[in-house]
Amino acid sequence: MRMKSCNYSRREFLRASGAGAAAGMGGALGAAEAPASKVALAKCADYGASLGPALKTMFDQLGGLGRLVKGKTVAVKINMTGSPQQRLGTTPAEFAQYTHPAVTGHVVRMLGEAGAVRVRILEGAFSTGEPLDEFMIDAGWDPAPLLTAAPKVEFENTNMKGRWGRYAKFPVPGGGSIFPEYYLNQAYEQCDVLISLAKLKEHATCGVTMAIKNMFGALPLTIYGDHASKTDVDEEMTKGGRGTILHYGRRQPAAISPKEKDPASPREGQYRVPRIIADLAAARPIHLSIVDGIYTMAGGEGPWNGRVWAIRPGVLLAGLNPVCTDAVCTAVMGFDPMAAKGTAPFERCDSTLELAERNGVGTRDLNRIEIVGAPLETVRFEIRKRA
């Protein structure tokens, strides 16, 4: 299938991205009503010379970056899950669990070329309040090229409120499943465009992780982290992960957050995390999803999962709607995005795709999603058959 039109207005662009869910559309939409948007696919063998052209082609197929970002402040949420010094064997993190910095670098450069006035690279780094560039150095990266890839590039570790005077509140349209609203670093509010720059992976808790699940790392450790204060937010409390409060519901977040809606709901990550991230996708819309599936890993989202291995699907995906993009990602990995709980890849968890679709963020129905660029069947990488 080829792209029908690239003449998107910014309003159309935001509508396609599911931004309407946060703009007052309120309750859940039926699957048939959830927005559909095209997804671009590209083969890309490595992070070398072919990477930039592949990304450019995809963005052009989606209508061009300029229409989305010209004159705008752009936030780019990357994925650096887990410790930067933990690797899958000898495989550097960017070839397994992390978004590769070459992808980030090309995207930032193209954002600058497309007229973005400011680009903020964001991540709630694992177990730390250290600056994001220092976290990158711990991964063995040199962050300097990212800072110079576009005219005004900033890094921010969004585990704290940082330079901002307060946290930004994002109510969940329709009231939310677990929490009625989420609090994030203001970098997620003080931007015109939010890009989720994710990795194509399976996930121990959610079955799969791409653009929507990537935003889980945006939830500040000072509020939702294992050692968050039980009363007022303590900006120093940035150690640990997000298991205690978000995965298992063993206690409530810091007092800035309202308490859970239903304390009797299951205390299981497979129930809670898909709901939290599906709600977050509705509360804080993602305008552009880019998924790095060139090199990645199978069996889980990080080296800490049990039986995991490095893989090389050689694929990039991008889309204006995170549910549509993640649905295609799921299909690329050899799964049915319409699968319900109990069926791969959601054997033990609820489907984030289904929950986000119910939230009206976007459709997961491949019959409604226009795929442009490389045909799906040419990039499909049946992840569980490549052990």
Place this chain on the structure above:
Amino acid sequence: MSPDRWIPFEWPASWRDPALLGLLEGSPVNCLLLPPEAPRAVKEAAARKGLDCPERIPWSLIKEIDWKSKEPLLAIKDAFWPDLSRKGGGEPGDSSEAGPTGAPWLDANGWLIQLARARAPERTVWIKSDPPENAARLAASNYQLAVAEAWTYGARRPLWLAPELAAQAAAGAGNARQTLEQVKKTLAWVEARRQWSAWRPFARLAVLSDYTAPNDYTASETLILAARRNLAFIPCETGKFTAETLRGMRAALYIDDTELPAAAAAALDQFMKAGGLVLALKKPAAAFKARGAAGEPHPRFEVFRYGKGRLAVSKEGYDDPYLLAQDTHLLMSKRHDAVRLFNAGSIQWFHTAAADGKRWLVHLVNYSRWGSANQVSLQSWQAIKRALFHSPESADPMVLEAHRETGHDEFHLPRFFVNASIELELA
């Protein structure tokens, strides 16, 4: 024999038979620390074998060390028994105590040995500690870790055997004899490489203090926490500190809340003007006048431009050594870490350089005493010509294959359980 050549063994009180000296054969032990009740026959047999048996070792508590003493031995008796800390805490099922980093605490002595060697460079440093609570269950690797840790940092720990192990070895129990042989092998290995102790520590950070009360607590805690985050440092006594101390450094942290001696202030002034970073409290920082805001907002420091470098002045004092170590590392930037390790877990490393500066040694001490589940890699942004892996667990040094990427070289290390040393020849 001079004390710097002594390789000591704490003779177990239960060993009454001089024939048990035979259990030390094949080891480099040349010095017996005999308990008062040791039979005269043991001492005589030791003398016949050429072993020294010093009457008195000047063991001292850390706090009571006479740093000005001319004793050739600086013997510290309240070091830690090296291990993952098991003081409690953590989640159920997690037997190791978690530190502020989220990583397990370690009962480690590297900082202490570094401090002792820096303050008394002409003396030979020995450490020992009270027997660990689980002494009866110690494995060979526990003893090997104790020997290797002290050697790594340039000290010695007298070889000590738990009473249970000593009794079993004396009785000829196979397991105990095997444990002793393993420990002797490690001891022989480290003593064959004793010359490496002369290599100088390689670090980008100097930690300045008089290391006496009331500054000793903050100073030593900061060293401990810097070591835990593998922030390489060199402790410097303020009174002995010169511009030469700062050669190759990127940052100097001054701990004390007292004015700097004029010579030290002048050296730091030049260091900052040439591009270095100095962190200090308000009172000593007042010595440095020429300033402009560096435009680096920081929750705990005001950062000023100073020549080509920076001056970071603590806003409220050094309340938390953990934060102080972290702030120092980040203000300096981890980009100045000469090496980094991946999948290191509970491995600490100590980096030294040969006198000619052309070779480095990165000593690795694995406090978990268990091979990492994922292979450990060493990365350096310095170009490396050749890397050799040395370990008592490997028969011969092993040439490591270089994985060269833009901006860094990397080496994947063979699995090891207790200690290893990576010899790097710089390009």
